Amino acid sequence: MTTRLRRIAHLDMDAFFASIELLRYPQLKGLPVVIGGGRRKADDALPRAQPGQPARESRFVPVADFPLLKDYVGRGVITTATYAARQFGIGSAMGMMRAARLCPQAIVLPVDFEEVRKYSRLFKSAITEIAPLLEDRGVDEVYIDLTDVPGGQRAGGRVLARLIQKAIFGATGLTCSVGVAPNKLLAKMASEFNKPNGISIVYEADLPTHIWPLKCRKINGIGPKADEKLARLGIQTIGELAAQDRAFLVAHFGKSTGAWLHEVAWGRDERPVVTESEPVSMSRETTFERDLHAVRDKAALSAIFTDLCNKLGEDLSTKGYAAKTIGIKLRYDDFKIATRDQTGQTFTADGSTIRLLAGQCLKRVSLDKKLRLLGVRASGLVKAADVAELQNSQQKRLLRQCTQGLIAIENVAVAGVIGGQLF
Ligand code: DCP
Numbered sequence: 001m002t003t004r005l006r007r008i009a010h011l012d013m014d015a016f017f018a019s020i021e022l023l024r025y026p027q028l029k030g031l032p033v034v035i036g037g038g039r040r041k042a043d044d045a046l047p048r049a050q051p052g053q054p055a056r057e058s059r060f061v062p063v064a065d066f067p068l069l070k071d072y073v074g075r076g077v078i079t080t081a082t083y084a085a086r087q088f089g090i091g092s093a094m095g096m097m098r099a100a101r102l103c104p105q106a107i108v109l110p111v112d113f114e115e116v117r118k119y120s121r122l123f124k125s126a127i128t129e130i131a132p133l134l135e136d137r138g139v140d141e142v143y144i145d146l147t148d149v150p151g152g153q154r155a156g157g158r159v160l161a162r163l164i165q166k167a168i169f170g171a172t173g174l175t176c177s178v179g180v181a182p183n184k185l186l187a188k189m190a191s192e193f194n195k196p197n198g199i200s201i202v203y204e205a206d207l208p209t210h211i212w213p214l215k216c217r218k219i220n221g222i223g224p225k226a227d228e229k230l231a232r233l234g235i236q237t238i239g240e241l242a243a244q245d246r247a248f249l250v251a252h253f254g255k256s257t258g259a260w261l262h263e264v265a266w267g268r269d270e271r272p273v274v275t276e277s278e279p280v281s282m283s284r285e286t287t288f289e290r291d292l293h294a295v296r297d298k299a300a301l302s303a304i305f306t307d308l309c310n311k312l313g314e315d316l317s318t319k320g321y322a323a324k325t326i327g328i329k330l331r332y333d334d335f336k337i338a339t340r341d342q343t344g345q346t347f348t349a350d351g352s353t354i355r356l357l358a359g360q361c362l363k364r365v366s367l368d369k370k371l372r373l374l375g376v377r378a379s380g381l382v383k384a385a386d387v388a389e390l391q392n393s394q395q396k397r398l399l400r401q402c403t404q405g406l407i408a409i410e411n412v413a414v415a416g417v418i419g420g421q422l423f
């Protein structure tokens with residue numbers, strides 16, 4: 001019998017938010033379309049669309065009626081862009097005004113989160129019907145363990161990856177890209193190799209040819225700071241990283257990060273595919289129409305801040321979570337970012353408690369410069385239903401610690417007595 005290879009897939013939807021809009025407006029297929037600028041209902045973007053029109057009518061809206069990027073005024077950023085728009089150099093996180101200079105004729109549409117969530121659920125359930133071991137990594141990406149799925153070993157996973165792509169397309173009309181590799185680390189990189197609508201199969205033996213030429217930044221977990229530090233050490237590619245002694249990396253990055261860098265450069269990653277993944281955090285943020293000053297615009301800022309906290313509380317409540325830690329994020333007019341967080345005594349999903357903790361964070365940041373953006377984040381999330389039990393066990397733990405403390409004090413006292421007797 002041949003041995004089974006570990007076959008882990010990473011699947012990522014293509015231009016997800018934009019592709020969802022193309023389902024609604026198929027007349028825009030092949031055109032440069034960007035998503036950004038707000039959260040309105042999609043049809044608000046169309047001046048001549050009638051409110052309450054049946055959904056199927058959207059495909060008859062003439063292309064000439066769609067708003068263009070060149071007419072956009074504001075400070076929004078691009079959330080995503082169709083591949084036709086990317087040809088012009090437009091991409092995620094780019095300012096809309098800058099994108100308008102690159103491709104003025106691009107059509108701009110707002111995101112419809114309700115549709116996004118619907119399609120996210122649809123594509124994930126199409127996968128689990130074929131391969132049940134699915135790890136949810138957010139709205140448009142998942143890991144799938146194909147190792148023991150019937151057919152999962154055929155052509156290194158390509159046969160099953162193709163089947164999954166077809167099932168997703170059948171259920172949603174959307175395309176995706178899949179990387180199949182010995183582990184999550186390599187699969188994540190591989191899913192980008194043939195975007196859009198592609199499949200890449202990577203084996204351990206492909207490491208020198210497929211992975212080592214890539215920039216270190218391609219490793220999920222190496223951020224801009226680590227990348228800069230690596231660059232200062234003359235390490236640009238994953239191959240150059242793999243060529244370093246583990247001890248050298250440990251000396252520069254510390255024991256755990258150094259060892260991790262060495263492992264990932266050699267394509268090693270044993271993390272399992274975890275089926276029940278809970279959200280780690282939830283956040284709300286807003287970019288202001290104009291920069292605001294903490295003192296001069298205090299009233300306006302305070303109202304926005306309270307509103308963000310209340311909305312975050314609502315998000316937590318509707319999704320059934322409570323948070324232990326509340327954080328804030330500020331972006332100043334020079335684009336520098338400051339974050340602070342504060343852990344509360346208990347778990348909360350209550351707007352005013354969130355406001356209180358977020359307010360404490362605000363006291364710990366500099367408020368001399370004008371602000372462009374304000375955000376509030378909740379982390380340390382637990383299911384609201386588990387809160388009572390957790391708090392109960394937390395109290396028990398506290399009690400236990402106190403008791404142990406007392407015992408420790410008693411021991412000191414006893415030792416003291418013995419000591420007294422000895423000397
Ligand atoms: N997204 C977002 N904010 C970002 C980046 C992305 O809200 N800074 C949203 C929009 C994307 C979706 O998340 O459609 C998925 O992100 P991806 O990075 O996978 O980007 P796309 O799916 O749009 O494109 P690709 O085909 O490159 O995967």
Ligand code: MG
Nearest residue numbers: 012013014140
């Ligand atoms: Mg994607």
